[in-house]
Amino acid sequence: MFTWFQNLANPTRFSELSARLLPVFAVLTVGLMVVGLYMSFFVAPADYQQGETVRIMFIHVPAAWIAMFCYALMTLSALGTLVWRHPLADVSARAAAPIGAVFTALALITGSLWGKPMWGTWWVWDARLTSVLVLLIIYLGLIALWRAFDDPAQAARPAAIVILVGSINLPIIKFSVDWWNTLHQPASVFRMDGPTIHPDLLWPLMIMALGVSFLFLTMHLLSMRNEILARRIRRLEKTAALGSRNRGTVARQAEAPV
Amino acid sequence: MLGEFGSYIIWSYVLFFGSIGALCVWLIVQNRSARKRLAQLQKRDDLAKR
Numbered sequence: 001m002f003t004w005f006q007n008l009a010n011p012t013r014f015s016e017l018s019a020r021l022l023p024v025f026a027v028l029t030v031g032l033m034v035v036g037l038y039m040s041f042f043v044a045p046a047d048y049q050q051g052e053t054v055r056i057m058f059i060h061v062p063a064a065w066i067a068m069f070c071y072a073l074m075t076l077s078a079l080g081t082l083v084w085r086h087p088l089a090d091v092s093a094r095a096a097a098p099i100g101a102v103f104t105a106l107a108l109i110t111g112s113l114w115g116k117p118m119w120g121t122w123w124v125w126d127a128r129l130t131s132v133l134v135l136l137i138i139y140l141g142l143i144a145l146w147r148a149f150d151d152p153a154q155a156a157r158p159a160a161i162v163i164l165v166g167s168i169n170l171p172i173i174k175f176s177v178d179w180w181n182t183l184h185q186p187a188s189v190f191r192m193d194g195p196t197i198h199p200d201l202l203w204p205l206m207i208m209a210l211g212v213s214f215l216f217l218t219m220h221l222l223s224m225r226n227e228i229l230a231r232r233i234r235r236l237e238k239t240a241a242l243g244s245r246n247r248g249t250v251a252r253q254a255e256a257p258v
Numbered sequence: 259m260l261g262e263f264g265s266y267i268i269w270s271y272v273l274f275f276g277s278i279g280a281l282c283v284w285l286i287v288q289n290r291s292a293r294k295r296l297a298q299l300q301k302r303d304d305l306a307k308r
Contacts, residue, residue, distance in 0.1 A: 106273065106278075
């Protein structure tokens, strides 16, 4: 397993593997989304308290889960950068940030669109909502940090440290509904004593969550490929600008680990 | 069909799939332009070597 992971340190090998995985993930995403959407609108009944508005949960909850999962993945990538110095770890973290930011923003917006009819307000400064807003700010801050450096290799370490510091927010988001008195409801799926949601609502939610997970994986792979290409271009442009004497090495440098 | 709060549900889905769609298009466009630029640079490099 570790050897396989090490083999992926070669961007060319990673690009080959991701090219094979991308169509599979894309097909799974579309298939699961179509089934999930059908179940969300035509199979799931209206909730006895929330009524039809419960259908917003089928996109809000997966968006919130992926927002957190994405940051957890970035935390692992940051460890990969600082501890194992895996060449693709920084690429993975940087590629995930804009996707995580979009999912976090979507979790906040769809939550707000659910909150207005259910709570009577678009926003409250309760612990869950505020900690997710902090997550969005961390994502945006990291994107700004990466953009501030001309050379992505120089940004790798500071970004990894910021990611690790920011990861303290993940347990705060998860347990905010238990630690503080929040308007946001407590966990109803991932609980020690099992989900409290009726299976008629749980199944569409889980299928949509699986579909959104494959969507995230597809976008992350594509984004990583883009980042690898961008680094190769940067290297070639730099070498061309320097008017390197040993031009023969340019092609080999472009294939070298990022 | 979606009751009195139908517009909230529709807006949620439109924003969700609109944003996801826009992100996918951005990633695909970025990929295509990067491939094109890389091919150009490699071609220029090959010519320079000759």
